[in-house]
Amino acid sequence: MAKIAVLLEDLFEDSEFLKPFEAFKEKGHDVVVIGTKIKTVTGMKKYTKVEIEKEIKDVKEKDFDALFIPGGYSPDKLRIYDEVLAFVKDFMKEEKPVFAICHGSQILISADVLKNRKVTGWKSIKQDLINAKATFIDDKVVVDKNLISSRMPDDLPYFIEECLKKLNEL
Amino acid sequence: MAKIAVLLEDLFEDSEFLKPFEAFKEKGHDVVVIGTKIKTVTGMKKYTKVEIEKEIKDVKEKDFDALFIPGGYSPDKLRIYDEVLAFVKDFMKEEKPVFAICHGSQILISADVLKNRKVTGWKSIKQDLINAKATFIDDKVVVDKNLISSRMPDDLPYFIEECLKKLNEL
Numbered sequence: 001m002a003k004i005a006v007l008l009e010d011l012f013e014d015s016e017f018l019k020p021f022e023a024f025k026e027k028g029h030d031v032v033v034i035g036t037k038i039k040t041v042t043g044m045k046k047y048t049k050v051e052i053e054k055e056i057k058d059v060k061e062k063d064f065d066a067l068f069i070p071g072g073y074s075p076d077k078l079r080i081y082d083e084v085l086a087f088v089k090d091f092m093k094e095e096k097p098v099f100a101i102c103h104g105s106q107i108l109i110s111a112d113v114l115k116n117r118k119v120t121g122w123k124s125i126k127q128d129l130i131n132a133k134a135t136f137i138d139d140k141v142v143v144d145k146n147l148i149s150s151r152m153p154d155d156l157p158y159f160i161e162e163c164l165k166k167l168n169e170l
Numbered sequence: 171m172a173k174i175a176v177l178l179e180d181l182f183e184d185s186e187f188l189k190p191f192e193a194f195k196e197k198g199h200d201v202v203v204i205g206t207k208i209k210t211v212t213g214m215k216k217y218t219k220v221e222i223e224k225e226i227k228d229v230k231e232k233d234f235d236a237l238f239i240p241g242g243y244s245p246d247k248l249r250i251y252d253e254v255l256a257f258v259k260d261f262m263k264e265e266k267p268v269f270a271i272c273h274g275s276q277i278l279i280s281a282d283v284l285k286n287r288k289v290t291g292w293k294s295i296k297q298d299l300i301n302a303k304a305t306f307i308d309d310k311v312v313v314d315k316n317l318i319s320s321r322m323p324d325d326l327p328y329f330i331e332e333c334l335k336k337l338n339e340l
Contacts (some may be wrong), residue, residue: 004211073246076273080294087338109298110296110297123250124247124249124280127302128301132301132303
């Protein structure tokens with residue numbers, strides 16, 4: 001089974017973390033919640049509480065098979081850290097599966113890894129994705145090689161299905 | 171005195187709205203809080219409550235002398251509306267004063283008005299500003315003709331000083 005890194009901070013969109021997290025665990029994958037420090041983070045809608053298990057300074061891309069970035073305002077908080085951007089860059093460089101939903105792709109913009117990649121995301125960041133030289137596609141799920149992205153909670157069933165398919169290929 | 175439009179939604183950064191708002195009022199300027207609908211919006215930190223006075227569909231740039239965009243996650247929520255982007259574009263086109271702090275410039279990115287403009291903003295949106303062809307300057311306040319921008323709450327005294335100076339020139 002795969003070992004999946006999740007990047008999380010306060011104000012994550014609750015269902016965008018919970019539903020894929022539960023689906024990955026149910027299939028037997030190992031999911032590790034990573035943040036900037038060990039603490040409890042809180043979702044923006046249903047105030048889901050999640051424990052950060054590992055600090056970004058203590059992890060390496062080599063230790064994982066895939067990366068998952070939930071949306072909400074968590075990505076905005078995470079992308080100011082160089083260690084977070086370096087971690088994300090390594091997954092893209094190694095072409096390991098990267099799953100980003102809603103505002104998740106904001107971290108990919110800051111990590112400068114979207115040039116000529118097909119991607120989707122929440123409509124507020126559409127112009128940012130285009131300016132980052134990505135090809136923005138307004139669809140429920142966009143699969144571009146290792147990169148899988150979706151727009152919002154409504155897209156979760158399609159997002160999860162494609163993520164699980166990609167994990168099965170490992 | 172000047173008539174200033176403020177664009178506001180939930181999760182605005184409390185002090186970034188309140189301090190300039192109070193400073194503008196104190197100097198005798200008329201400040202009108204505009205949102206997507208008439209409702210009470212709530213700040214992200216101290217949970218400041220503010221009444222939206224006018225809906226974006228009922229206002230025109232012609233009715234105002236200046237525009238103020240506070241930060242927090244309010245700009246992310248506002249920039250998905252075409253009416254908001256059109257309103258902002260008109261201020262920039264007419265070269266009327268535009269004041270943006272923190273995440274405020276996200277709306278300017280979506281309105282596509284930052285090309286070759288000097289600007290600053292919260293560090294999470296630095297790459298987005300650069301990708302929008304703006305010249306990002308990491309300083310407490312950046313004045314580029316009609317456009318005044320700052321990075322964060324700590325910059326407020328400098329931001330307010332430059333905004334008031336610009337309003338005095340009207």
